[in-house]
Amino acid sequence: MKLREIAHSRTGDKGNISNISLIVYNMDDYELVKEQITAIKVEEWFQNVVKGEVIRYEIPSLGALNFVMTNALGGGVTRSLSLDRHGKSLSSFLLEIELTT
Amino acid sequence: MKKIRIGGGAGYSGDRIEPALEIMKKGDLDYIIFECLAERTIALAQQQKLADPDKGFNELLEYRMEKVLPICTEKKIKVITNMGAANPVSGARLVKDIAVLLGIKNLKIAAVLGDDIFSVIDDYKDFTTLEYGNKLSEINGQIISANVYLGAEGIQQALQNGADIVITGRVTDPSLVIGPLLYEFGWEIDDYDLLGKATLAGHLLECGAQVTGGYFAEPGYKDVPDLWNVGFPIGEVYENGDIIITKLTGAGGKVTTGTVKEQILYEIHDPSNYMTPDVNADFSQVTVKEIEPDKVLITGATGREKSGYYKTSIGYKDCYIVEAEISYGGSGAFEKAKLACDIVEKRIRHTDLSFQELKIDYIGVNSLFFSSAPDLSGKGSSCNEVRLRVAGRTKLKEEGIMIGNEVEALYTNGPAGGGGVRINVNEIVSIASILIPIKDIETHVIFEEV
CATH class of the missing domain: 3.30.70.100 (Alpha-Beta Plaits)
Structure with a gap:
């Protein structure tokens, strides 16, 4: 099962930092997502995109995780050579992660 | 309990105008904000100002104000916007000229100044840039602009002096909402708990439809009704800092715990330490609750003392x-x-x-x-x-x-x-950033009147 089946996500940017939220549809799935979608997992998943580190924040009251990825946008919105300079589409890539059940 | 209704009238500089006019006409608003500055907008506007000293404000200012001023006069709605960009003074003057042309009387327009530190940027040449870690003087290219992210104080001051329309340059986006709340509720500038809540209100309203179903739809997973006609948000903020986000009944889009959660976490990095010039806000304990269809109550934001520095975009x-x-x-x-x-x-x-x-x-x-x-x-x-x-x-x-x-x-x-x-x-x-001490900056406000 893909992460997309149980969670949704939005990407934002500041400078060369990408910020991806991950929010479960159903609070019952929060523990599973927290267990499997670790900072290390996300760092591996985005290894071709993110050149810096990945920090994960937990927001249990919202059933959410927030990933902050440094050096992730090819120099940042103002100077990146990427087609998607803001990295707006990266949330869709996160949701492609296959969960182990 | 006293409450204030604030509309989110734009999520970016070129956003649609008609959903903003709709919430002004039918949303029983006290205020409407127009957030129109992205990271590098001011730098580009500064170049326009260099070419023509009367330019450098948002290019849609005239277009928007021609439509907005008649409604805000009729409905007694105050307007707060950063459409002043690199030239709030000329922006305010333009708004005055439009008011005169439209035959509008008794309108006070404020320009909030102090964010532009380009003339003294040499004083900061030894400061370290956040992006590259080198000295500002080592930056590879000619510097063309330097703007501090101001907080809410200038806006509060403008409102205390009777402004109906407040035009700013660079202020942090949530400050467009914090200013009116400070003024209306008489909150203290160092009540960081309330400032944290006000920051969340501003954060939820500053991206237009992003909290009402815009940028949310995934067919089959997260469907949004009538997205083509998505309505802009209305925020109801109470004197204790509780926030309700809603939209007009007839408008497309939707307000759910899902749309609100996505926007709460949007671009904030550490949820327990969202740093702004007004407060270090803490959204890590926030809860959301759907109290009616398209009506979500948000509580539990808080805050701590601000850092004492202004982020400055160069x-x-x-x-x-x-x-x-x-x-x-x-x-x-x-x-x-x-x-x-x-x-x-x-x-x-x-x-x-x-x-x-x-x-x-x-x-x-x-x-x-x-x-x-x-x-x-x-x-x-x-x-x-x-x-x-x-x-x-x-x-x-x-x-x-x-x-x-x-x-x-x-x-x-x-x-x-x-x-x-x-x-x-x-x-x-491109943009490089430095942190400069708050004491270096003096915010002041000038007024135009008709």
């Missing part, structure tokens, strides 16, 4: 970026695009073209997630069409044009059937 002439694209279709589309890429790379080397950085994408294959995308080599026929994109960073414009020419030359010299060449070469103004 615009500098960085480089040129060339983007050149060509499409290939049918069976073997990917193989043809790869051959075209090989040709361009060899030509660039062969003719010794100068560039700082080069990035090549196959649009339709790997342009968004880089090589994280599925590897199509050997099964390229699964691609019906592929667009080759060559992007390069150059110091000189001519160098960018030369790279673009190599893509265009694929028409007659490249693989069969390449078409749809588009080439752009743009001068790039």
Whole structure:
């Protein structure tokens, strides 16, 4: 099962930092997502995109995780050579992660 | 309990006007904000101001205000906007001129000043940039702008002095909402708990439809009704800092715990320490509850004392970026695009073209997630069409044009059937940031009246 089946996500940017939220549809799935979608997992998943580190924040009251990825946008919105300079589409890539059940 | 209704009238500089007018007409608003400044907007506006000292405010200011002023006069709605960009003074003057033309009387327009520190930027040349970790003086390119992210105080001061329309330059986005709340509720400027709640209210309203179902829809997973007609948000903020986000009944979109959660976490990094010039806000304990359809109650934000520094954005002439694209279709589309890429790379080397950085994408294959995308080599026929994109960073414009020419030359010299060449070469103004002490900056407000 893909992460997309149980969670949704939005990407934002500041400078060369990408910020991806991950929010479960159903609070019952929060523990599973927290267990499997670790900072290390996300760092591996985005290894071709993110050149810096990945920090994960937990927001249990919202059933959410927030990933902050440094050096992730090819120099940042103002100077990146990427087609998607803001990295707006990266949330869709996160949701492609296959969960182990 | 006293409450204030604030509308989110724009999520970016070019946003739609009609949903803003709708909430003004039917939303029983006390205030409407228009957030129109992205990271580099002011730097570009500063260049316009250099070319013409009466310009440098948001280019849609006139268009918007012609439509907004009659309604805000009739409905007694105050307007707070950062559409002043690099020139709030001229922006305020323009609003006055529009009011005169429209026959509007008794209107007080404020311009909040103090964010522009370009004239004294040399005083900060030894400060370290957040992006590169080097000294500001070592930045590789001519500095063209320097703007501090101000907090809410200037807006509060403008309202205390009777302003109906407040035009700012660079202020942090949530401050557009914090200002009115400080003024209306008489909250203390160091009540960080309430400032944290006000920051969340501002954060939820500053991106327009992003909290009412915009930027949310995924067909089959997160469907949004009438997204084509998505309504802008209305925030009801109570004196204790509770927030309700809603929208007009007739408008498209939706407000759910899901739309609100996505916006709460949008671009905030550490949820327990969202730093602004007003407060270090803490959203880590926030709860959301749908109290009626399209009505979500948000509680539990808090805050701590601010850092004492202003983030300052410095615009500098960085480089040129060339983007050149060509499409290939049918069976073997990917193989043809790869051959075209090989040709361009060899030509660039062969003719010794100068560039700082080069990035090549196959649009339709790997342009968004880089090589994280599925590897199509050997099964390229699964691609019906592929667009080759060559992007390069150059110091000189001519160098960018030369790279673009190599893509265009694929028409007659490249693989069969390449078409749809588009080439752009743009001068790039980039942003570097420094932190400067709050005590260095003096916010002041000037007024125009009709």
